[in-house]
Amino acid sequence: MNMNESTQVAKAAEAARNEAAMLPPVDVIEDTGGITLYADLPGVPKDKLSLQVEAGTLTIEGEVALDVPQGMEATHAEVSLPRYRRVFTLSKELDTQKVNAEFNQGLLKLRIPKAEHAKPRRIEVKLT
Amino acid sequence: MYYRSQYPRDLFAELDRLQREMQEAFDFSPSIRGLARGSFPAINVGGTPSSVDIYAFAPGLDPASIDVQLEKGTLTVAGERKAAEVPEKSTVHINERFGGAFRRVITLPDDVDSESIDAKYRDGLLHIAIQRKQEAQPRRIAIK
Structure with missing residues (x-):
């Protein structure tokens, strides 16, 4: 790839980041083994969902695919943008290599386990 | 709210x-x-000359548990969504998603045909299409 192409790609990526998007509502629950994240992304087919872990941030993005009949005019819209995006900063003790994702009927479930060394352990207190 | x-x-x-x-x-x-x-669920409504289309953004439901009813010119979408499971000894950091029973009612235009209604659930999106009555369709009148 030459210089020109790569700047174009970078520009396209930046444009995508700047496009207006909705924030999907999420639940984040932490237990001793890791973090579970649920996100509501209704209307997003599996192939339009993108999950990215990069430099300690998790990006969830999805494009809404509406099956709209020809010539339809919207009369009332509570969902007014065709995409969702949400970014989270991850903490160091999470093992991003072992993220497990399930996506079913617009509901995303992400499981991010904690790295082995970060799991809680009992510390013995020695009396001397 | x-x-x-x-x-x-x-x-x-x-x-x-x-x-x-x-x-x-x-x-x-x-x-x-x-x-x-x-x-919950968020709803978009649109129409064409031949149909009225309702989109309900209701992720993570079992399609069999969604109750869609058409009665006296109103459409009701009801059901229940369980809140996320919280195991013991865990901490909830963010809690934004809806959980519990829901019911939304939409007034329909007068010209819909309550006999031809079609509901589909895909990717967490409920699409209800109701046809308009034949006699309400625009038609060209021939001049003799």
Whole structure:
């Protein structure tokens, strides 16, 4: 790839980041083994969902695919943008290599386990 | 609750929406069923000359548990969504998703044919298409 192409790609990526998007509502629950994240992304087919872990941030993005009949005019819209995006900063003790994702009927479930060394352990207190 | 939208956007868009909703609420006469923004599921309504299309954004449901009823010119979408499971000894850091029973009612135009209604659930999106009555269709009248 030459210089020109790569700047174009970078520009396209930046444009995508700047496009207006909705924030999907999420639940984040932490237990001793890791973090579970649920996100509501209704209307997003599996192939339009993108999950990215990069430099300690998790990006969830999805494009809404509406099956709209020809010539339809919207009369009332509570969902007014065709995409969702949400970014989270991850903490160091999470093992991003072992993220497990399930996506079913617009509901995303992400499981991010904690790295082995970060799991809680009992510390013995020695009396001397 | 109408200051909180289900899928918030950036601050300026939110301020703009807030202003519009304040106007709707005070200047004009609001709908008898309230300004249902922020309630679950979010609903979009659209129409073509031959049909009325309702989209309900209701992720993570079992299609068999969604109750769609058409009665006296209104459409009701009801059901229940369980809140996320919280195992013992865990901490909830963010809790934004809807959990519990829901019911939304939409007034339909007069010309819909209550016999030809079609509901599909895919990717967490419920699409209800109702055909308009034949006699209400625009048609060309031949001049003799």
